[in-house]
Amino acid sequence: MKFLRYVLAHLWRSKRRTFLTVSSIALALFLFCTLRTVMTSFDASIRASDDTRLVVRHAASLVFPLPLAYRERLTQMPGVTHVGYGNWFGGYYQDPKNQFAQFAVDAPTFFDVYPEVILPAEQRQAFLGERTACIAGRAACKKFGWKLGDVIPITGTIYPGEWRLTLRGVYAGRTEDVDENTVFFHWDYLNESLPDVRKNQVGIYWLRLASSKDAPAVSERVDALFENSPQPTKTETEKAFQAGFISMIGNVQLLLTILGSAIVFAIVLVTINTMMMAARERTGEIAVLKTLGFGDGLILRLVGAEAMILSLAGGILGCGIAWLLFRRVDFTAGGFFPNFRVLPETVALGLLLAVLMGLLSGLVPAVSASRLRIASALRKVA
Amino acid sequence: MARIPIVYNLRHLGARRVSTALTALGIALVAWVFIFTLALAGGFEAALKTSGSPDNAIAVRSGSTGELTSIVSREAATVVESQPEVARSPDGMPLATAELLVVWNLPRKSGTTTNVVVRGVGPKSPALRPKIRLVAGRMFRPGLDEIVVGRMVSERFRNAAVGDHLKLSGRDWAVVGVFDAGGTSYDSEIWGDVELFMPVFDRPVFQSVTVRLDDRSHFEALKRRLEADPRLTVQVRREDEFYAAQSGMLARLLRSLGLFVTLVMALGAVFGALNTMYAAVGARTKEIGTLRAIGFGRGAVLLSVLVESTLLALLGGAIGCLLALPVRTFTTGTMSFATFSELAFRFQVTPGMLGAGLAFAAAMGLIGGFFPARKAASLPIVEALREA
Numbered sequence: 001m002k003f004l005r006y007v008l009a010h011l012w013r014s015k016r017r018t019f020l021t022v023s024s025i026a027l028a029l030f031l032f033c034t035l036r037t038v039m040t041s042f043d044a045s046i047r048a049s050d051d052t053r054l055v056v057r058h059a060a061s062l063v064f065p066l067p068l069a070y071r072e073r074l075t076q077m078p079g080v081t082h083v084g085y086g087n088w089f090g091g092y093y094q095d096p097k098n099q100f101a102q103f104a105v106d107a108p109t110f111f112d113v114y115p116e117v118i119l120p121a122e123q124r125q126a127f128l129g130e131r132t133a134c135i136a137g138r139a140a141c142k143k144f145g146w147k148l149g150d151v152i153p154i155t156g157t158i159y160p161g162e163w164r165l166t167l168r169g170v171y172a173g174r175t176e177d178v179d180e181n182t183v184f185f186h187w188d189y190l191n192e193s194l195p196d197v198r199k200n201q202v203g204i205y206w207l208r209l210a211s212s213k214d215a216p217a218v219s220e221r222v223d224a225l226f227e228n229s230p231q232p233t234k235t236e237t238e239k240a241f242q243a244g245f246i247s248m249i250g251n252v253q254l255l256l257t258i259l260g261s262a263i264v265f266a267i268v269l270v271t272i273n274t275m276m277m278a279a280r281e282r283t284g285e286i287a288v289l290k291t292l293g294f295g296d297g298l299i300l301r302l303v304g305a306e307a308m309i310l311s312l313a314g315g316i317l318g319c320g321i322a323w324l325l326f327r328r329v330d331f332t333a334g335g336f337f338p339n340f341r342v343l344p345e346t347v348a349l350g351l352l353l354a355v356l357m358g359l360l361s362g363l364v365p366a367v368s369a370s371r372l373r374i375a376s377a378l379r380k381v382a
Numbered sequence: 383m384a385r386i387p388i389v390y391n392l393r394h395l396g397a398r399r400v401s402t403a404l405t406a407l408g409i410a411l412v413a414w415v416f417i418f419t420l421a422l423a424g425g426f427e428a429a430l431k432t433s434g435s436p437d438n439a440i441a442v443r444s445g446s447t448g449e450l451t452s453i454v455s456r457e458a459a460t461v462v463e464s465q466p467e468v469a470r471s472p473d474g475m476p477l478a479t480a481e482l483l484v485v486w487n488l489p490r491k492s493g494t495t496t497n498v499v500v501r502g503v504g505p506k507s508p509a510l511r512p513k514i515r516l517v518a519g520r521m522f523r524p525g526l527d528e529i530v531v532g533r534m535v536s537e538r539f540r541n542a543a544v545g546d547h548l549k550l551s552g553r554d555w556a557v558v559g560v561f562d563a564g565g566t567s568y569d570s571e572i573w574g575d576v577e578l579f580m581p582v583f584d585r586p587v588f589q590s591v592t593v594r595l596d597d598r599s600h601f602e603a604l605k606r607r608l609e610a611d612p613r614l615t616v617q618v619r620r621e622d623e624f625y626a627a628q629s630g631m632l633a634r635l636l637r638s639l640g641l642f643v644t645l646v647m648a649l650g651a652v653f654g655a656l657n658t659m660y661a662a663v664g665a666r667t668k669e670i671g672t673l674r675a676i677g678f679g680r681g682a683v684l685l686s687v688l689v690e691s692t693l694l695a696l697l698g699g700a701i702g703c704l705l706a707l708p709v710r711t712f713t714t715g716t717m718s719f720a721t722f723s724e725l726a727f728r729f730q731v732t733p734g735m736l737g738a739g740l741a742f743a744a745a746m747g748l749i750g751g752f753f754p755a756r757k758a759a760s761l762p763i764v765e766a767l768r769e770a
Contacts, residue, residue, distance in 0.1 A: 061484075269411070
């Protein structure tokens with residue numbers, strides 16, 4: 001540790017190089033954190049899912065509805081405490097580019113199956129008591145400037161026409177992973193407005209269970225019950241359902257991993273180069289240190305420490321900026337990532353990466369410095 | 383004014399081989415990432431853009447953003463098909479097809495499942511999409527439990543080769559053929575007889591009607607008449623525009639993500655190039671002093687350093703382009719929001735993208751070389767020569 005000042009003095013001496021190197025490492029780790037956050041944001045819905053909640057949908061795909069009549073039979077299923085249901089509405093507000101989710105839900109049971117949607121009691125009452133009422137997440141209200149009592153016109157693409165909903169509640173999520181960009185309104189309102197052939201059709205049933213241990217057995221029983229009906233079902237935990245949904249988006253994980261590796265690798269190359277140049281410029285100085293009696297091991301550590309300090313400084317800077325930036329700025333990529341925020345483990349991984357970069361980039365110059373032969377090095381200087 | 387020969391720069395780059403290689407590789411990776419993201423967004427866009435033809439018009443229910451949310455009744459389909467602007471085939475029938483589209487969850491070869499478009503087509507469907515040709519097996523026979531699948535479906539999903547059976551809506555369907563749709567979105571679809579699909583999938587209505595125009599310029603007249611017809615609630619669009627509109631959001635997202643990643647990464651690489659060139663200039667202070675002393679001007683030194691860093695960056699850019707060539711063979715699938723199902727596409731590397739990658743690399747070299755070049759040019763001759 002007593003040589004720390006020597007190392008810092010060195011970094012200070014070539015301020016420009018130190019600044020440039022730290023900046024390029026910081027940029028690389030900022031990108032790393034951003035890309036990994038893209039990945040973890042995809043998974044936010046998985047983290048937000050509840051183990052005691054099952055999703056029942058048509059076996060073919062979500063596009064096919066289930067009959068409302070299934071509700072009674074699901075309610076009687078042992079192990080099931082609450083049954084809720086809803087339809088994906090698929091509309092937009094003002095401009096088709098305004099992407100956010102709208103669900104028509106059975107209002108009386110909704111808060112039983114979705115306890116993580118938190119709403120003041122009086123707002124909940126106001127919502128439940130009015131057929132054309134809706135509730136919206138905090139983020140959606142902020143984004144579109146909605147206030148309680150506003151009439152929000154939503155244009156349907158699956159259910160044509162303009163649907164005028166009155167905002168009676170603004171909900172918050174129980175955890176940060178709960179999507180606060182969704183609008184929920186009364187399924188009854190949707191249903192009564194539809195032509196007869198489209199009435200009484202349900203997109204998804206949600207089942208709440210007494211215990212998550214029952215999930216496999218209940219899923220199996222539900223699917224067996226409807227297996228031979230014209231509308232067979234597929235029942236799975238909410239986690240599995242969300243994971244399936246994400247896997248449909250494609251192999252984003254692989255693409256981002258490829259990009260991330262290329263970025264990190266490029267910056268490692270740049271950093272190794274910088275460290276090698278820095279060491280080369282000091283050949284004479286290292287020879288002098290050795291003449292004074294500094295051992296090979298100590299020289300190795302001194303040169304290595306310099307690389308490590310640069311990398312760590314860059315790492316802290318890059319990860320820190322990503323952490324702060326995405327918390328302050330409301331970035332959603334056009335509604336694509338409702339909860340874009342850097343997770344603590346992403347920062348930890350980023351810092352670990354910085355340490356590895358430091359080791360790797362310090363290794364070559366440190367070893368060659370420690371192996372430097374005094375006589376030839378001093379001769380070069382003179 | 384005398385110029386410093388380029389050979390001088392080349393020799394220098396050769397003399398510090400390791401440093402040259404590391405810097406060039408760093409820049410190569412930035413260029414590669416740049417081309418990679420362009421190829422990804424380009425491939426996705428191309429798959430949708432080329433799916434439609436300007437010679438065709440497609441009618442869906444007004445208000446629908448895609449076929450999936452559309453409903454067109456049999457009566458409405460007949461009205462659309464009988465319009466005078468619709469071209470006729472040699473047998474005298476209108477070149478038109480009313481199609482059914484459902485989305486079915488199927489297992490990929492990797493074991494995960496995703497939605498696939500299942501399209502019920504009529505006898506005129508292939509004629510309306512001239513890019514489609516069979517590459518294996520034969521066409522399905524109307525009225526039988528037979529289907530043909532797109533090349534991407536056959537490659538990416540289980541039980542989707544000729545001779546296999548796929549289970550859809552409680553029935554086993556024999557896969558009798560595989561078609562190639564030239565990289566369009568039809569490559570990700572399953573086709574069968576629409577008249578058989580309607581009862582089997584319990585869908586009494588079509589999703590869309592596509593017609594061939596007898597003349598491209600007649601589109602507006604057709605659109606105006608159909609959209610004003612009180613019997614119908616349809617919107618009519620040119621088929622190419624209809625498909626291109628579907629690529630909008632995701633392609634934009636991919637492009638902006640790619641641009642963001644590349645710009646931040648490029649900044650990092652420019653910092654690296656600055657370091658390299660500063661060190662390169664620093665190590666030959668005396669040499670630069672000598673060059674100045676024998677009569678080369680400040681401009682010549684500035685230009686020489688700039689040339690050297692640009693050469694270095696171009697070397698990196700060229701390596702990046704070479705590494706990017708195999709990207710052409712990558713295939714990936716993503717969910718198309720318009721059909722809520724998988725759209726598989728091939729990455730597209732165009733000469734324009736490679737050119738952009740090279741230009742991008744050259745720009746990095748110019749910026750990374752400029753400040754060190756200015757420093758080199760402004761060195762006072764006497765002091766530079768005195769330097770160790």
